[in-house]
Amino acid sequence: MKRAVWLVGVLLACRLVVAADAPPTCRALLAAPATGPLTLLLDGTPVALGAYGELTAWAAVAPGPHNLKLLGGTPQQLWDDRETTFESGQRITLLVAPQPPGAVLLRLLEPALPTAEAGRLRVVNLLAETGAVDVLALGQVPFATLGPRQVSRSVEPTAAERYALRPAGGGMPWLTTDVLRVGARQTVTLFAIGQPGASGEAAARWVVDTQPWPASAVAPPAAPEPIRPPPPATRLRVLHAAAGSAPRSGTLGGRPLFRDLAYGQVTPYLPLSPGAPELLVSGDPPAAQALGLQEGGSYTLLLVGEPRRLLSWLFRDEPPADPATAQVRVVQCCRQPATVDLLAGDTVLEAGLSYLQYGPYRPLPATTRRLALRPSGQDVILQTLPLVPAAGRSYTVLVCGAWAEPATAPTLRLLEDG
Numbered sequence: 179m180k181r182a183v184w185l186v187g188v189l190l191a192c193r194l195v196v197a198a199d200a201p202p203t204c205r206a207l208l209a210a211p212a213t214g215p216l217t218l219l220l221d222g223t224p225v226a227l228g229a230y231g232e233l234t235a236w237a238a239v240a241p242g243p244h245n246l247k248l249l250g251g252t253p254q255q256l257w258d259d260r261e262t263t264f265e266s267g268q269r270i271t272l273l274v275a276p277q278p279p280g281a282v283l284l285r286l287l288e289p290a291l292p293t294a295e296a297g298r299l300r301v302v303n304l305l306a307e308t309g310a311v312d313v314l315a316l317g318q319v320p321f322a323t324l325g326p327r328q329v330s331r332s333v334e335p336t337a338a339e340r341y342a343l344r345p346a347g348g349g350m351p352w353l354t355t356d357v358l359r360v361g362a363r364q365t366v367t368l369f370a371i372g373q374p375g376a377s378g379e380a381a382a383r384w385v386v387d388t389q390p391w392p393a394s395a396v397a398p399p400a401a402p403e404p405i406r407p408p409p410p411a412t413r414l415r416v417l418h419a420a421a422g423s424a425p426r427s428g429t430l431g432g433r434p435l436f437r438d439l440a441y442g443q444v445t446p447y448l449p450l451s452p453g454a455p456e457l458l459v460s461g462d463p464p465a466a467q468a469l470g471l472q473e474g475g476s477y478t479l480l481l482v483g484e485p486r487r488l489l490s491w492l493f494r495d496e497p498p499a500d501p502a503t504a505q506v507r508v509v510q511c512c513r514q515p516a517t518v519d520l521l522a523g524d525t526v527l528e529a530g531l532s533y534l535q536y537g538p539y540r541p542l543p544a545t546t547r548r549l550a551l552r553p554s555g556q557d558v559i560l561q562t563l564p565l566v567p568a569a570g571r572s573y574t575v576l577v578c579g580a581w582a583e584p585a586t587a588p589t590l591r592l593l594e595d596g
Contacts, residue, residue: 202264203236209304209371210276211380217249218274221451222431227274231371231385241266245451247433248274256434261411261449269389275327275371276306297360298332299368301341305382306373310346315339335360343370343382352382363391410474413447413596417478419511419578423485430469431455439481442578447476447596461488476596478574482511482534489534495595496539497572503544504567509536512579512588517554520575522546522565530554531577542567549575551590563590571595 206218208227218225221244228234241264248258264270301313303324313321313330316339322330323346338359342351352374360366367389372382418426418439425440435457436445452473459465459481465488471477476495483489491509498505506527508520513533520528523546528537531554542565549563567573572595579588 200267201238202241202266202268202270204239204264204270204272205234205236206272206274207231207233207369207385208274209369209385210274210306211372211376215250215254216274217247217254218272219245219247219249221245222247225272230379231383233271233385233387236269239264246272249433255437259449261451273302273304275304295362296334297362297364297366299335299358299360299366300332301330301368302370303328303343304369304371305343305352306371306380308345308374311352311370312344312346314342314344314351332365341368353384355384355386358386365389365391411449412452412471412473412475412477414450414469414471414477414479415445415447415596416481417444417576417591417593418442418481419509419576419591420481420483420485420488421512421579423481423483423488426460426481426488428457428459430457442591444593457490459488459490462486465490467492478593478595480509480511480576491534493536493574495572495574498539498541498570501570504542504546504569504571504573505539506542506549506567506573506575507537507539508575508577510534510577512577514579514588515553515560518560518577518588519552519554520577521550521552523548539572542573549590549592551577551588560588561590563592565592 206225206227208216208230211230216227218227220239226234243261243263246258246260246262247256249255250257301322301324303311303326305311305326308326310323310325312323315321321341324330338357340357341355343353344351353370355368358366367387369385369387370382371385373380374382376382416428416436416439418441421441423441425438427437427439428435430450435448439445450471452471454468454470457467457469457479467490469479469492478493478495480491480493481488482491493509508528508531510518510531510533517530517532519526519530522543525543527540531537544567546565546567549565551560552558553560563575565573574593574595576591576593577588578591
């Protein structure tokens with residue numbers, strides 16, 4: 179049985195009170211059966227994954243921002259690409275779990291140590307192809323109701339108990355634990371994995387993990403968690419603007435970036451790590467370019483040129499200097515007519531743009547209701563495009579056209595820049 183799988187996330191970071199300079203530690207749990215080959219990368223370096231249902235050993239990682247990627251399938255494709263931050267003293271479990279039909283990355287922090295030294299227990303629902311579930315203590319007392327990929331509160335058990343899992347609202351239990359006794363100064367986590375009703379390795383089962391608290395752990399008075407804004411993300415989107423060119427696929431730094439992108443199609447903004455990775459776009463010959471991506475920047479990459487001579491063109495997307503205004507820039511990707519003008523109402527925004535030229539961002543009049551394209555200096559309007567600009571927004575207008583002979587009239591494509 180084959181399933182889409184991806185990284186559910188930096189989950190269950192145990193916020194025990196340790197020395198301020200203690201490095202964060204990390205481990206992994208493969209919680210998705212029958213996935214085929216998987217590759218988990220931390221800043222481009224493979225992270226060892228154990229057998230299905232097996233927690234790997236803790237390993238120290240450097241504090242600070244990191245990039246996580248999950249690749250799977252045959253051939254391998256990029257299933258998840260996320261930025262995260264590891265802080266000193268954190269203990270982080272990376273979970274690879276099924277969730278058709280897409281991918282999600284969650285980061286859930288464990289609450290601070292309680293003042294009492296009694297142990298704590300929590301339950302994580304990683305079952306495949308199920309909805310919400312009820313967790314029962316002693317086989318019948320409600321403990322928690324959890325949706326897919328949710329974790330319960332960490333609570334103090336009242337006694338040695340069995341725990342059961344059933345469909346939310348009633349039904350026969352799918353899973354039941356042995357009698358669990360949670361000792362003082364330890365946290366027990368019950369991971370529910372597999373698929374109810376399946377057999378063999380894919381069958382639903384518990385993974386029970388017991389973690390002692392560090393000997394140096396102290397329970398300080400509860401303090402409000404400071405709100406730290408996440409580091410700005412570096413983002414990139416790709417638009418195929420080469421008329422007459424076949425669908426293209428591309429890799430960035432050797433990893434898949436887009437696949438079978440047809441003329442006129444645009445990807446959403448994709449989070450990436452800053453740097454200068456090499457872009458390679460399929461073709462005969464393929465097009466290669468090193469991209470300079472700065473931290474926190476948003477970029478648009480255009481595929482332009484002739485069908486057999488493709489070029490990649492990188493633009494940085496900027497917000498208006500004045501948040502009360504809107505702005506627009508024009509990129510000329512059509513070779514006929516020789517030069518064009520772009521107007522907002524009766525105002526000429528850009529004049530005399532030739533093929534593969536572009537203009538800077540320019541303020542849009544607040545009265546703008548449509549944009550118009552004409553051959554330079556003429557009164558003939560080739561195409562109009564409705565646009566009511568929103569304050570604080572930036573726009574890119576692409577002049578696109580077919581390479582067929584005779585050349586067809588150009589068309590306008592509007593993008594709202596992030």
